[in-house]
Amino acid sequence: MVLVIDQLKKSFGGVRAVNGVSLEVRDGEIVGIIGPNGSGKTTLINLITGYYEPDEGLIEVSGKRIDGMRPYAIAALGVARTFQVPRVFKRLSVLDNLAAALAFNRRAREGSEERARDLLKTFDLWDKRHEPAGNLSGGQQRILEIVRAMMTRPQLLLLDEPTAGLNPLFIAKLKDILLDMKNEGTSTLIVEHNMRVVVDFCERVVAMSEGQIIAEGVPAEVLESPVVIDSYLGR
DSSP: OEEEEEEEEEEEEEEEEEEEEEEEEOTOOOEEHHHHTTTHHHHHHHHHHTTSSEEEEEETTTTTEOOTTHHHHHHHHHHOOOOOSOOOTTSSBBBHHHHTTTTTGGGGGGGGGHHHHHHHTTTTTTTTTTBBGGGOHHHHHHHHHHHHHHOOSEEEEEETTTTTTTTTHHHHHHHHHHHHHHHHHOEEEESSSOOHHHHHHOSSEEEETTEEEEEEESSSHTOOHHHHHHHHHHH
């Protein structure tokens, strides 16, 4: 297993944002996480990547316990992520943003120039490679952040709302690249509200509500589950 989570808990004041979540992700698996706003999806990503420290529970990546480690140390183990609101280095050029991703990952530096060129050309950012990232549109900044995460050749990639604001052409390109990375052994965890993307991208889906996993399985089964439907409708 590339990722093992056991009985993970995190509270903010009196609110239990993550409440006893246990989850496993296999090597090369693409897993979707769905749920209404406030269900704990992004908090879970922040716990895995070290932005939050859990109150209780265990997180392992490839057999190494990482809960409590700093984000840069977790990134150095081959874990990469994106954010709901893209966080690019706006004063740096597009290419320098990609170079920054390799600061703590020497393994990924081999072949990085070719990889950067291929990814930027695929997502129509090659002509903007020398421009400050702050000059890009919101959608382009989201793509740049995804490309920056991919530059590290991660063993575990965590994407938080990756298709928000992207047109169908770019979504299709993203799927193709994620499948290529899957074939190379990368596991991907996708937090996503677009159910078409969830069904199209993911082999397995985990549904969350009020900090807990309420359903898990193949996309069609989970999306048709009465408990999942009720959680979205607020019943």
